[in-house]
Amino acid sequence: MEYEAVIGLEIHVQMDTRTKMFCSCPVEFGAEPNTNVCPVCLGMPGSLPVINKKAVEFAIRASLALNCTVHTESVFARKNYFYPDLPKGYQISQYEKPIATDGYLDIEVEGQKRRIRIRRLHIEEDAGKNIHEGSKSYVDLNRAGTPLMEIVTEPDISSPEEARVFLETLRNIMRYAGVSKADMEKGQLRCDINVSIRPKGSDKLGTRTEVKNVNSFRFVQKALEYEIERQVKLVSEGGEVVQETRTFDPSTGKTYTMRSKEEAEDYRYFPDPDLLPLVFEQSWIEEIKETMPELPHQRTERYIKEYGLSEYEAKVLTDNKELGDFFERSVKALNEPKTIANWLLNDLLGLLNERQIPLEESPVSPEGLAELVKLIKESVISTKIGKEVIKEMVETGKGASQIVEEKGLKQITDESAIKGIVQEVVSRFPEEAERYKQGEEKLIGFFVGQVMKATKGKANPKLVNQLLREILK
Ligand SMILES: [Zn+2]
Numbered sequence: 001m002e003y004e005a006v007i008g009l010e011i012h013v014q015m016d017t018r019t020k021m022f023c024s025c026p027v028e029f030g031a032e033p034n035t036n037v038c039p040v041c042l043g044m045p046g047s048l049p050v051i052n053k054k055a056v057e058f059a060i061r062a063s064l065a066l067n068c069t070v071h072t073e074s075v076f077a078r079k080n081y082f083y084p085d086l087p088k089g090y091q092i093s094q095y096e097k098p099i100a101t102d103g104y105l106d107i108e109v110e111g112q113k114r115r116i117r118i119r120r121l122h123i124e125e126d127a128g129k130n131i132h133e134g135s136k137s138y139v140d141l142n143r144a145g146t147p148l149m150e151i152v153t154e155p156d157i158s159s160p161e162e163a164r165v166f167l168e169t170l171r172n173i174m175r176y177a178g179v180s181k182a183d184m185e186k187g188q189l190r191c192d193i194n195v196s197i198r199p200k201g202s203d204k205l206g207t208r209t210e211v212k213n214v215n216s217f218r219f220v221q222k223a224l225e226y227e228i229e230r231q232v233k234l235v236s237e238g239g240e241v242v243q244e245t246r247t248f249d250p251s252t253g254k255t256y257t258m259r260s261k262e263e264a265e266d267y268r269y270f271p272d273p274d275l276l277p278l279v280f281e282q283s284w285i286e287e288i289k290e291t292m293p294e295l296p297h298q299r300t301e302r303y304i305k306e307y308g309l310s311e312y313e314a315k316v317l318t319d320n321k322e323l324g325d326f327f328e329r330s331v332k333a334l335n336e337p338k339t340i341a342n343w344l345l346n347d348l349l350g351l352l353n354e355r356q357i358p359l360e361e362s363p364v365s366p367e368g369l370a371e372l373v374k375l376i377k378e379s380v381i382s383t384k385i386g387k388e389v390i391k392e393m394v395e396t397g398k399g400a401s402q403i404v405e406e407k408g409l410k411q412i413t414d415e416s417a418i419k420g421i422v423q424e425v426v427s428r429f430p431e432e433a434e435r436y437k438q439g440e441e442k443l444i445g446f447f448v449g450q451v452m453k454a455t456k457g458k459a460n461p462k463l464v465n466q467l468l469r470e471i472l473k
Helices: 053-065 160-176 217-236 282-290 296-307 311-318 321-333 337-354 366-377 383-396 400-407 415-428 430-437 443-454 461-472
Strands: 003-014 076-080 090-094 100-109 112-125 129-133 136-140 147-153 189-199 209-214 244-249 254-260
Touching: 003 160, 003 217, 053 100, 053 112, 053 147, 053 160, 053 282, 090 112, 100 160, 112 160, 160 189, 160 217, 160 296, 160 321, 189 217, 209 217, 209 254, 217 244, 217 254, 296 311, 296 321, 296 337, 311 321, 311 337, 321 337, 321 366, 337 366, 337 383, 366 383, 366 400, 383 400, 415 430, 415 443, 415 461, 430 443, 430 461, 443 461
Parallel strands: 209 244
Antiparallel strands: 003 147, 003 189, 076 090, 100 112, 112 147, 129 136, 189 209, 244 254
């Protein structure tokens, strides 16, 4: 029998606020353990939480970016469980009345558009972190109380690749919306995977397993590939999938049983008596809507319309916010969008990739790239020399003009200088010159090559062509 996978994701996104969700402690990565804490986030008796307005604004922005309905009234609830990194013995979350529901995110996998529905988005706080060293364990509560959004999809995802693309698209949107840096390596975007299988074409859901806290796009894909294969094998051999929580080990590429899956009632959710329902005016949502930053698909359309880029170029540039920002800064310095897009996508990115340098650390700045393109546009150097110069720029971090100056790469545009070289070349190859005159016109390429060789590629190609035709006549 053939099986298909049914996948849903729960994603925790850390909001990029200065302070925590219910107190004024700073949110900071890599601080000394237990330095960014106060009675509220330590869960001291008698301390009272205060809602971070910025975090609510970010959650609304994210909800709008994900096409959700934002509710002007939502309720904070306590999710009760015991764990050393949870000082209050409960996590403040939203349960029955989340801030947003019923959205969607469109993704594209291998040229196919897919719409993944978003069931809900709610606000909650993060827990602390347990650190294990040898036989000792420590608790760092710096992270406790960090504002999070939990985004839950409907089980609309049908392959490991789709899951990866969904997450990449989501990360991109979170960055564009300016609500999170969504850096998986820093734990700012974490993903739980729900997956089950069913006979292909069936509309019944099978028993699902949950793989917790997978922390890279690649691992999400890998964990799913393994888990689907495991379930298919189990069921094909007459076994049954057990509902449980599993963990993924990147070193083996396998998932392992962690614990039997807990049900919602295990958490004894109830509205937090210390917090009033979160209520705001519809007008605030409208205000946020109006000041929404540009989203990826809007930017793609603008690049096509405003800059005349192809759909492909526009998509690649906007697929990654940093890349789009780099491009725009470059275009600001020199209004040659098409040529800049070309040099950025075809040359600079390739050179950086080869050297495994991330764009943020590029030795060539956006303005530096514009400077290079300007030299080419103004015929100071040829395109061919430009390719050498950009390589040198990446290697040395020097500016284009400086390299051209130091290496004497300026294009020879002086007609009499080129004429002399052309005459010299023609006289060196009398036989070819004769054949050209007899009508073997394709030999022009040979002569251009020879002149370029003699000038180390610095002669203006248009002039060379023109002068060769004159002299060979
Ligand atoms: Zn605090």
